[in-house]
Amino acid sequence: MxxxxxxxxxxxxxxxxxxxxxxxxxxxxxxxxxxxxxxxxxxxxxxxxxxxxxxRIVSGLxxxxxxxxxxxxxxxIGMVFQEGRLMPWLNCRKNISFGLNKKTFNKNYIDSLIDMVGLNGFDEAYPNQLSGGMQQRAALARALAYNPSLILMDEPFAALxxxxxxxxxxxxxxxxxxxxxxxxxxxxxxxxxxxxxxxxxxxxxxxxxxxxxxxxxxxxxxxxxxxxxxxxxxxxxxxxx
Ligand SMILES: Nc1ncnc2c1ncn2[C@@H]1O[C@H](COP(=O)(O)OP(=O)(O)OP(=O)(O)O)[C@@H](O)[C@H]1O
Ligand SMILES: [Mg+2]
CATH class of the missing domain: 3.40.50.300 (P-loop containing nucleotide triphosphate hydrolases)
Structure with a gap:
């Protein structure tokens, strides 16, 4: 068939x-x-x-x-850019959950994402304390945290x-x-x-x-x-x- x-x-x-x-x-x-x-x-x-x-056209930017x-x-739509584009003043966990609706915020889900991208133990670290690859993984977790139905990824692994x-x-x-x-x-x-x-x-x-x-x-x-x-x-x- x-x-x-x-x-x-x-x-x-x-x-x-x-x-x-x-x-x-x-x-x-x-x-x-x-x-x-x-x-x-x-x-x-x-x-x-x-x-x-x-x-940028697909995302409406x-x-x-x-x-x-x-x-x-x-x-x-969620987007992952070539560089992590994390906010330097927020730690890893706060970057991942940034912008999420406080009412529907689910800590277990964020924990599972941190686990999934292998950033266990680094959730309190700031971007400048993470390697490029780790920042990129945090960026991927951030995109997933938003639970998009369509993810746009712009050369996300090029620098790794x-x-x-x-x-x-x-x-x-x-x-x-x-x-x-x-x-x-x-x-x-x-x-x-x-x-x-x-x-x-x-x-x-x-x-x-x-x-x-x-x-x-x-x-x-x-x-x-x-x-x-x-x-x-x-x-x-x-x-x-
Ligand atoms: N805001 C802008 N103003 C003027 N020209 C632009 C602008 N954005 C992109 N361009 C031009 O459009 C073309 C395509 O750029 P784009 O960034 O889409 O390429 P790309 O395929 O993503 O390249 P790369 O693989 O290097 O990231 C380039 O010639 C670039 O100079
Ligand atoms: Mg490009």
């Missing part, structure tokens, strides 16, 4: 340009694709191709010049060392499988895209150049397998053009 993925977000004819010193810079030119309501949709593209701009983003259902990155990627897969949340994950790392993507969307020249459905591959993927190497080569070629 064929199972059709349910589109969660439709990106329709998104166009965005900026003015830089009186010159128009076209960033997104007629972007069209769909994001499934669950699973990890990876956006991959070279530096400057408009990935962050795209996330920025308006497109034309086109529209259609949400199939009401989404509560190989081992921390590997742990975080597996953690993300575990969290996604447990919560069935929709995640839009931006990266410029093809291996990361292949490890995480339920779908991979390649941005190039302001357009959605190509997309790959990896949902049949499951997780715990062997990046050296023939099928993964083939997709990797194809993505490289698409990004080069």
């Amino acid at each position: 064929e199972v059709l993925a349910i589109a969660g977000v439709r990106i329709e004819h998104i166009v965005k340009s900026y003015m830089l010193e009186n010159k128009k810079v076209d960033v997104l030119c007629d972007l069209n694709f769909e994001i499934d309501s669950d699973g990890i949709t990876v956006i991959i593209g070279k530096s400057g191709c408009g990935k962050t701009t795209f996330l 920025e308006k497109p010049d034309s086109g529209q983003i259609i949400f199939e259902k009401k989404e509560k 060392d190989f081992f921390t990155r590997d742990t975080m990627q597996n953690e993300l897969l575990r969290i996604q499988a447990a919560s069935q949340k929709g995640i839009i994950f931006v990266t410029h790392n093809i291996d990361e895209a292949l490890l995480l993507g339920h779908k991979i969307v390649v941005f190039e020249g302001g357009e959605m150049k190509k997309q790959y459905d990896l949902s049949s591959y499951g997780y715990g993927r062997d990046l050296l397998s023939q099928s993964m190497l083939k997709i990797k080569k194809d993505i490289l070629n698409t990004m080069k053009n």
Whole structure:
């Protein structure tokens, strides 16, 4: 039986340009694709191709010049940025629970998030007392604390060392499988895209150049397998053009 993925977000004819010193810079030119309501949709593209701009448009922080983003259902959007963006004057626990409604605040839930991202024993520490990887994990916990239905992640693991990155990627897969949340994950790392993507969307020249459905591959993927190497080569070629 064929199972059709349910589109969660439709990106329709998104166009965005900026003015830089009186010159128009076209960033997104007629972007069209769909994001499934669950699973990890990876956006991959070279530096400057408009990935962050795209996330800012999806989150509503920025308006497109034309086109529209259609949400199939009401989404509560959470965002994880490339840098932790924690508040330096608040400790780890207060950063994670910052902005939560005091009435519905659930200490056990915050404890479980701290546990989940491996920050046990550091809940009283301030951001400058945490390593970059730990700050990033606190940022992920903060996004989850808000209980969003759609999480936008902008190169969240780019600054991490190989081992921390590997742990975080597996953690993300575990969290996604447990919560069935929709995640839009931006990266410029093809291996990361292949490890995480339920779908991979390649941005190039302001357009959605190509997309790959990896949902049949499951997780715990062997990046050296023939099928993964083939997709990797194809993505490289698409990004080069
Ligand atoms: N507020 C702004 N004003 C003017 N130009 C901007 C603005 N924001 C982004 N740009 C331009 O838009 C283009 C795309 O930027 P964007 O940050 O979306 O790229 P990116 O794909 O996220 O790159 P990276 O991988 O390096 O983060 C760049 O040329 C950038 O200079
Ligand atoms: Mg960016």
